[in-house]
Amino acid sequence: MNWYGIAAIYKFEMARTWRTLMQSIASPVLSTSLYFIVFGAAIGSRMGDIDGVSYGAFIIPGLVMLALLSESISNASFGIFFPKFSGTIYEVLSAPVSAFEIVAGYVGAAASKSIILGLLILLTARVFVDYEIAYPFWMIIFLTLTAVTFSLFGFIIGVWADDFQKLQVIPLMIITPLTFLGGAFYSISMLPEMWQKITLFNPVVYLISSFRWAFYGVADVNLGLSIGMILLFLLLCLTTIWWIFRTGYRIKT
Amino acid sequence: MEPIISIQGLGKTYAGGFTALNNVDLQIKRGEIFALLGPNGAGKTTLISIVCGIVNASHGKVTVNGYDIQRNYRKARNEIGLVPQEISTDAFETVWAAVKFSRGLFGKAPNPAYLEKILRQLSLWEKKDNKIITLSGGMKRRLMIAKALSHEPNVLFLDEPTAGVDVELRQDMWEMVRGLQDSGVTIILTTHYIEEAEEMADRVGVINHGELVLVEEKNILMQKMGEKELSLNLPEPLQKIPDALADLPLSLSGDGSQLVYRFDVKSEDTGIAEFLRRLNAVNIEFRDLHTRESSLEEIFVNLVNGARREREELLSKETQE
Numbered sequence: 199m200n201w202y203g204i205a206a207i208y209k210f211e212m213a214r215t216w217r218t219l220m221q222s223i224a225s226p227v228l229s230t231s232l233y234f235i236v237f238g239a240a241i242g243s244r245m246g247d248i249d250g251v252s253y254g255a256f257i258i259p260g261l262v263m264l265a266l267l268s269e270s271i272s273n274a275s276f277g278i279f280f281p282k283f284s285g286t287i288y289e290v291l292s293a294p295v296s297a298f299e300i301v302a303g304y305v306g307a308a309a310s311k312s313i314i315l316g317l318l319i320l321l322t323a324r325v326f327v328d329y330e331i332a333y334p335f336w337m338i339i340f341l342t343l344t345a346v347t348f349s350l351f352g353f354i355i356g357v358w359a360d361d362f363q364k365l366q367v368i369p370l371m372i373i374t375p376l377t378f379l380g381g382a383f384y385s386i387s388m389l390p391e392m393w394q395k396i397t398l399f400n401p402v403v404y405l406i407s408s409f410r411w412a413f414y415g416v417a418d419v420n421l422g423l424s425i426g427m428i429l430l431f432l433l434l435c436l437t438t439i440w441w442i443f444r445t446g447y448r449i450k451t
Numbered sequence: 452m453e454p455i456i457s458i459q460g461l462g463k464t465y466a467g468g469f470t471a472l473n474n475v476d477l478q479i480k481r482g483e484i485f486a487l488l489g490p491n492g493a494g495k496t497t498l499i500s501i502v503c504g505i506v507n508a509s510h511g512k513v514t515v516n517g518y519d520i521q522r523n524y525r526k527a528r529n530e531i532g533l534v535p536q537e538i539s540t541d542a543f544e545t546v547w548a549a550v551k552f553s554r555g556l557f558g559k560a561p562n563p564a565y566l567e568k569i570l571r572q573l574s575l576w577e578k579k580d581n582k583i584i585t586l587s588g589g590m591k592r593r594l595m596i597a598k599a600l601s602h603e604p605n606v607l608f609l610d611e612p613t614a615g616v617d618v619e620l621r622q623d624m625w626e627m628v629r630g631l632q633d634s635g636v637t638i639i640l641t642t643h644y645i646e647e648a649e650e651m652a653d654r655v656g657v658i659n660h661g662e663l664v665l666v667e668e669k670n671i672l673m674q675k676m677g678e679k680e681l682s683l684n685l686p687e688p689l690q691k692i693p694d695a696l697a698d699l700p701l702s703l704s705g706d707g708s709q710l711v712y713r714f715d716v717k718s719e720d721t722g723i724a725e726f727l728r729r730l731n732a733v734n735i736e737f738r739d740l741h742t743r744e745s746s747l748e749e750i751f752v753n754l755v756n757g758a759r760r761e762r763e764e765l766l767s768k769e770t771q772e
Contacts, residue, residue: 200525206555210541210548217543285539289598292503292533293556294525450507 203295207303208310211277215311222273223315226265230319233261234326237383242327248385249416254327258320259410260382266316266341267348267377267402271369274308274352279359282449291450297443301353308349309342316341329413337412343428344405350435357448376402386418401431453517454478455530455606455637456502461511463497463661471497473661475511479606479639484632486652486669487641488751494661495641496536499608503533516605529557532599536610536641538591542584546575546594549583550601557602569597573627589620596627607631609640613647625651645751649673659755674716679744681712681723683730683737695733699726710737716744 215222238254245253281287290300323329331337359365380402386394397403398419408424411417417424442449456479463472471494479485487495500506502513504524513520518527540549550566570576573593578586586594592612599607609628613621628638628651642648648655649669656666665672688707699722700713714721730737 200558202555202558202560206552209555210544210552213544213548284541285535285537286541288503288505288533288535288539289553289556291505292528292531294528294558295556296525446507450505 200295200299203293204299204303204306207290207295207300208307211273211304211307212310214277215273215307222269222311223318226269226315227318227322230261230265231322231326233257234323238323238327248388249414251414251416252328255329255414256385256410257383258323258327258329259413260377260380260406261323262316262319262341263344263380263402263406263409264377264382265319266312266344267373267405268369269315270308270312270345270348271352271355271373273311274305274349275356275359275365275369277304277308278353278356279365282356282360287449297439300443301350301439305346305349305353308352309345312345312349313341316345331413332415333412337409340405340409340412340428343432344409347428347432347435350432350439354435354438354442357442360448373402376400377406381406381418401427404428452481455481455516456639457512457514458498458502459512461498461501461513462509463494463501463506464509471661472501472508475658475661475663477656477663477666479637480654482632482635482637483653484628484638484640484651486648486655487639487658488643488645488648488655489641489658490643490755493658495658496610497661498658499533499610499639499641503531503608504528505533525558529602530605532602532604532607534592534595534599534607534609534612536614538588538595540583540591540594542582544583545580546570546583546586546597547579549594550597553598554601559602565603566597566601569600572630573597589616592616592620592624600631604636606637606639609638611642612640613642613644621647657751657754664754673744679714679716679721679742681714681726681740681742683710683712684708684739685710686736686738689735693733693735696729699729710735 234254234257237257242252242254242257247253248256281290295303355365355368379397380400381397386397386403386407389397404419404424404427407418408421408428411421411424441447456477458475458477461472461475461477462470464470475494475498487498489495497506501508502515502520504520504527513527515527515530518530520527544552547566547570550570551561554561554566567576570579573596575590575593575597578590583591583594596609596612612628613624616624625647628640632638640647640651652669654666655669655672657664685708689703689710690707692701692703692710702711702713703709704711712723712726714723
């Protein structure tokens with residue numbers, strides 16, 4: 199195992215994060231805080247509790263997930279897209295690092311950054327809204343699992359994209375709608391019956407539901423099913439990446 | 452001695468059907484400077500990219516210091532440093548961070564003293580805390596070399612190292628490459644500047660249309676293929692070459708003041724004595740004379756044109772049949 203190689207990629211990516219602190223950390227924290235102020239503190243005070251949880255507190259897990267998903271994807275996709283775009287990828291390809299080590303470096307850094315960001319957002323939320331975490335251990339597990347899975351997904355997008363538009367299109371056109379419709383702002387039991395069924399095809403529902411369970415002990419869908427779905431998506435991403443490196447798709451000619 | 456790089460039956464056909472390399476066999480000797488010469492699109496970069504692991508070969512086998520580049524890719528790649536043709540760096544990194552990254556990527560423990568030595572050698576030490584974006588083009592190119600050397604490779608690939616580099620810097624680069632050779636590094640450079648190969652290389656390989664047309668010691672090549680020219684400066688310009696001399700391989704310069712006789716170094720009788728005698732017989736006097744060997748450039752053009760002619764002849768034969 200080339201530990202120095204993994205560390206080099208990891209450190210390089212983390213250095214990029216610190217270099218762009220405003221854009222990569224401060225800006226997502228600020229924009230999420232705006233949700234807490236508007237929906238949590240201002241509008242939330244006029245709304246009734248959901249499943250015995252105040253509205254302001256109810257939306258916190260969903261909002262953390264929203265930031266976690268979009269940041270994991272954008273970090274990981276940019277991390278691998280940019281070397282491809284600028285040509286510096288030649289060095290990684292010619293180095294004695296395996297596919298696993300490359301992914302560990304890039305995805306590990308992207309996931310670390312998202313986890314730090316998620317925790318920062320939780321801390322910030324405390325300023326505006328009162329909430330508690332019923333199962334902190336599981337909260338961390340779900341946070342990590344989601345960050346890793348969606349960083350892997352972002353890595354795939356970064357490999358696939360061959361221009362900046364493609365890099366943006368999936369996060370903007372698919373992930374954002376799925377997150378908003380995934381129960382970040384409501385319990386899916388509040389939807390008409392037909393939509394309750396349709397919404398189960400949205401993978402983000404399972405992420406938010408299980409994450410919210412770790413906070414308040416209530417879930418929209420069965421917890422086991424949620425964990426199963428997350429692991430399934432993780433497996434799907436891993437298989438795709440394995441295929442990418444086996445065939446050299448969009449990386450090697 | 453066992454060659455440091457051994458390439459057998461290497462071929463590459465890209466997805467579009469373009470064959471960039473066709474059955475290339477090549478052995479690189481330890482410690483030599485090998486120049487891979489060829490026109491643009493001849494397959495030089497593809498060859499290098501395969502050996503370095505950036506492009507997958509369609510068929511064939513490559514070993515570096517005995518390690519197969521596929522089965523034993525970690526050890527094989529550890530042997531190699533690559534300076535690609537295009538300068539691509541992370542603009543916002545510092546010079547120091549960039550070389551540190553390269554060393555780590557190749558699995559080597561940190562060694563600041565060694566990295567300092569390299570940066571000093573390449574006159575980059577003063578710039579070590581500067582962001583790469585602030586460096587000049589020549590400095591960036593030297594940084595690429597520093598990165599390639601950061602993991603102490605035994606083989607260095609320089610893909611068009613002096614493309615777009617000014618004359619002074621080119622001299623420096625050659626100087627540096629010789630220094631590296633002295634320290635035991637084997638160097639393979641590609642170029643389409645003939646003078647570069649002529650100046651630097653111990654051996655020359657000519658590649659054209661994905662085929663290795665020739666591999667030869669540079670000196671032998673120049674001797675073997677060399678044509679010499681004997682130029683005579685005439686006190687009285689000639690209008691045309693006299694009919695009495697028409698059977699000789701002669702040419703006349705534009706203003707008629709220089710008569711050039713071409714001869715083959717290889718042949719036993721160069722015919723110079725005969726030529727001078729006949730010159731005397733037609734009463735042509737000369738003031739001065741000098742001889743000139745053909746450069747690698749002329750040899751190269753002859754080779755590439757020769758290959759083209761052969762192929763065209765083959766094609767026309769095929770179409771006739």
